[in-house]
Amino acid sequence: MKVLVPVKRVIDYNVKVRVKADQTGVDLANVKMAMNPFCEIAVEEAVRQKEKGAVTEVVAVSIGPAQAQETLRTALAMGADRAILIQTDQDLEPLAVAKVLAAVVAEEAPGAVIMGKQAIDGDNNATGQMLSALLDWPQAAFASEVVLSAGSAKVTREIDGGLQTIEVALPAVITADLRLNEPRYASLPNIMKAKKKPLDVKELSALGVDTAPRLKVVKVTEPPKRSGGVKVESAADIVSNLKTNGVI
Amino acid sequence: MAVLVFADHDNASLKDSTHKTVTAALALSGDVDVLVAGKGAGEVAKAAAGIAGVRKVLHAESDALGQGLAEAIASLITPLMSGYDAVLTPATSLGKSFSPRVAAKLDVAQVTEVVEVVDGSTFVRPIYAGNALETVQSSDAKKVITVRATNFKAAADGGSAAIETIDAGPGAGKTSFVDQQIVKSARPELTAAKIVVSGGRAMGSAEEFQRVIEPLADKLGAAVGASRAAVDAGYAPNDYQVGQTGKVVAPELYVAIGISGAIQHLAGMKDSKVIVAINKDGDAPIFQVADLGLVADYKSAVPELMDALAAAGK
Numbered sequence: 001m002k003v004l005v006p007v008k009r010v011i012d013y014n015v016k017v018r019v020k021a022d023q024t025g026v027d028l029a030n031v032k033m034a035m036n037p038f039c040e041i042a043v044e045e046a047v048r049q050k051e052k053g054a055v056t057e058v059v060a061v062s063i064g065p066a067q068a069q070e071t072l073r074t075a076l077a078m079g080a081d082r083a084i085l086i087q088t089d090q091d092l093e094p095l096a097v098a099k100v101l102a103a104v105v106a107e108e109a110p111g112a113v114i115m116g117k118q119a120i121d122g123d124n125n126a127t128g129q130m131l132s133a134l135l136d137w138p139q140a141a142f143a144s145e146v147v148l149s150a151g152s153a154k155v156t157r158e159i160d161g162g163l164q165t166i167e168v169a170l171p172a173v174i175t176a177d178l179r180l181n182e183p184r185y186a187s188l189p190n191i192m193k194a195k196k197k198p199l200d201v202k203e204l205s206a207l208g209v210d211t212a213p214r215l216k217v218v219k220v221t222e223p224p225k226r227s228g229g230v231k232v233e234s235a236a237d238i239v240s241n242l243k244t245n246g247v248i
Numbered sequence: 249m250a251v252l253v254f255a256d257h258d259n260a261s262l263k264d265s266t267h268k269t270v271t272a273a274l275a276l277s278g279d280v281d282v283l284v285a286g287k288g289a290g291e292v293a294k295a296a297a298g299i300a301g302v303r304k305v306l307h308a309e310s311d312a313l314g315q316g317l318a319e320a321i322a323s324l325i326t327p328l329m330s331g332y333d334a335v336l337t338p339a340t341s342l343g344k345s346f347s348p349r350v351a352a353k354l355d356v357a358q359v360t361e362v363v364e365v366v367d368g369s370t371f372v373r374p375i376y377a378g379n380a381l382e383t384v385q386s387s388d389a390k391k392v393i394t395v396r397a398t399n400f401k402a403a404a405d406g407g408s409a410a411i412e413t414i415d416a417g418p419g420a421g422k423t424s425f426v427d428q429q430i431v432k433s434a435r436p437e438l439t440a441a442k443i444v445v446s447g448g449r450a451m452g453s454a455e456e457f458q459r460v461i462e463p464l465a466d467k468l469g470a471a472v473g474a475s476r477a478a479v480d481a482g483y484a485p486n487d488y489q490v491g492q493t494g495k496v497v498a499p500e501l502y503v504a505i506g507i508s509g510a511i512q513h514l515a516g517m518k519d520s521k522v523i524v525a526i527n528k529d530g531d532a533p534i535f536q537v538a539d540l541g542l543v544a545d546y547k548s549a550v551p552e553l554m555d556a557l558a559a560a561g562k
Contacts, residue, residue: 016511017379026380094348095357123375123492124360126348129318133352138423139318141345144486154426159316160341160495161437161487162430166317169422178493179486214357218370218383226518229539231530235552238524238540239560247501247522248443248468248562 001111001148001170002057003046005080006101007039009064009071010121023219026121035071038116040078041176044183045146046114047079054148057081059108063100065089069199076194077186083197084108088204088211094122096211098130103207105135110171112153117142117175128175138168142177249368250279252306252328254321254337254347255296256397259286259314262295264440265338265397267404272395273336274301274403275365281306282409283328285321285416287314297409304409310416315428316342317420322349324417329354334391340439347394356388363399377492378515398439398498398519431487438488441471443501444520446490449477450506450527450546457483460550461505467557473497473517475507491516506546509534526550 011017011026012034018027035043049055060075062068063086072083086100105113118125132139140146140155144163147154148170156165158177168174186194204211232238242248251273256263266282273280281304284293293307306328312320325335325346335350337343339361351358363381364372370385371393438444445468447461457478465472474484476491490497492515502520507513509525509532517523518537525538528545535541542549 011376017376019380026376093357095352095355098352121376122360123377124348124358125344126351126358126360129345129348130352130358133322133349138421139345139349140423141318142341158341158486159428160439162428164316164428165426167424167426172422214388215359215384215386218385220375221381221383223374223378223381223518226537228536229523229541231535231541231543233542235526235542235544235549236556236559238542238553239556239562241540242501242522242524243560245522248557248560 001055002059002108003049003055004105004108004110004113005042005046005058005060005075006113006115007043007060007062007071007075008036008119009033009062009068010036010119013037013120019220019222023221025217025220033067035074036116036119038118038176040183041178041180042114042116043075043078043080044181045176048181049146049148050079059084059110061086061101061104063088063092063097063204072199073194074186076197076199077191078184081197083199085199085201086204086207087201090204090211092211093213093215094124094126094130095214096209097127098134099209100204100207100211101131102134103209112148112171113173115173115175117177128173132173135173138172140166140168140172141175143174144177144179146174146180249277249333250281250331251277252332252335253280253282254325254335254343255282255284255292256338256340256343257284257286257289257292259289259292262292264402265340266296267299267402268397268400269336269338269395270299270301270403271400272362272365276334276368279303283308283325285313285324287311289314293411297411298405298407300404300407302407302409305411306414307411308414308416310419312420312425313416315425317423317425318346318349319423320417320420321346322353323419325350326353329390332390334393336393336395338397339394343394347392351392354390354392356390356392357386359384359386359391359393361396362393363396377512379511396496398496431485435465436469436471438471438473438495439497441499443468443470444473444490444497444499445470445503445505446473446475446507447478447484447505448475448507449481451478451483454483460546464503464550464554467554467562470503475510475513504534504538505550507534508532509537
């Protein structure tokens with residue numbers, strides 16, 4: 001079975017985000033970029049499933065600027081077999097990304113799409129579910145364990161208050177939650193090998209998908225700063241202060 | 249303009265986040281209906297009908313709805329949207345799983361985790377783990393919105409809306425429920441609790457976490473939370489995690505014990521009314537948001553806190 005793994009190039013999760021003074025967005029100039037952490041987990045899962053013999057081919061796909069090739073090379077170094085870049089400088093909303101991915105799915109006909117539950121820039125947590133709806137495939141969102149078998153997948157999902165296990169017929173869209181696995185670091189030999197793996201670049205416009213934005217960003221601002229309060233000397237001071245202010 | 253609110257519940261009782269989402273909905277329209285989709289959720293429907301400002305409650309019952317299967321809920325809501333201009337869903341794990349499906353089926357954007365309604369088409373939402381706030385204007389005819397409930401006040405009870413039973417829709421299709429493990433607890437639910445006591449990596453072990461955090465939480469009648477570091481280290485279960493990748497809480501009082509205050513944790517609790525932090529590192533970032541900070545080792549400070557609470561009649 002072939003698995004398609006969409007990956008997104010985002011600001012590195014260790015970088016402190018700065019809002020631009022003109023409120024048009026977040027400053028991404030000269031900022032370290034990396035693969036979205038949830039996408040890394042998805043790549044790792046697909047590669048592990050291949051190592052277990054449940055998957056035969058792992059295809060990574062990214063939609064973004066030319067530099068997203070680096071993100072795809074990372075996926076290849078982790079163990080993906082080949083990669084596709086749908087190249088665009090447009091910043092796409094989740095619905096548009098889902099439509100582009102649906103077009104890639106139509107061409108590649110994978111047995112499953114495994115992708116991160118959320119990108120840490122837009123924090124929408126929507127693309128996987130939207131893709132599943134557009135394809136009329138079942139979805140298994142927020143996976144913490146995936147067991148693939150012929151024709152179906154048993155997925156344990158993180159839900160509020162605990163865990164839920166569902167079974168979905170394949171093909172399906174599975175989105176990775178934080179605890180599905182711990183992604184590996186690519187070894188140097190694998191990084192070298194990844195440079196020779198196939199990476200196709202296609203122009204977004206060639207797919208003929210409507211990617212017009214539906215939301216207009218009016219402004220991007222810093223959240224209200226919370227100012228630190230006082231340092232107290234003892235636990236008793238905490239209790240008396242809380243009591244005086246009617247908190248307890 | 250009529251608006252539909254998806255009720256958050258566990259088939260037995262209605263969650264407070266529904267009341268809060270109704271408040272967000274009332275900012276859009278005076279005609280707010282609530283959808284109760286579940287199994288054996290009659291009491292939930294009655295409770296929803298009692299929320300002030302609600303026009304009507306739609307009540308649908310099936311196994312798949314009661315199990316919270318995204319396909320079943322989305323395929324129930326999508327056709328209902330011919331009668332509504334917007335659907336608002338609390339951004340719980342269930343809401344996050346089905347709401348984007350509804351948006352895709354309607355060919356509209358989802359406006360995710362709204363923290364403020366500016367006007368009928370303009371909303372504020374956090375991006376980059378809450379490190380920036382984005383104000384967006386939707387050009388879609390129908391709005392599909394998830395709501396960060398902790399940012400809205402709960403609508404009061406005192407209404408008496410009619411309850412209309414509706415068909416359960418086409419079901420979950422190629423998805424089936426296998427089983428579910430919900431952690432049962434006598435403590436209040438994390439996202440609804442008035443007080444939250446959270447422990448961090450400083451606890452060092454699951455035993456220590458239970459020994460230190462849980463009695464303090466019980467003394468305060470609080471829910472128990474944890475930092476991602478504590479959860480990743482296995483000191484606390486996954487669903488205790490407070491932060492951008494876990495639960496977002498905004499209680500009256502948040503007590504952080506041995507938590508340094510990583511950005512991702514702060515994003516999950518910085519809207520708490522009063523924050524108390526105990527950490528032995530005086531430079532820990534948690535002190536930049538704490539109203540009351542105590543630089544001390546939790547090993548001595550928590551017993552002292554317990555004694556002081558006991559002395560204060562707690």
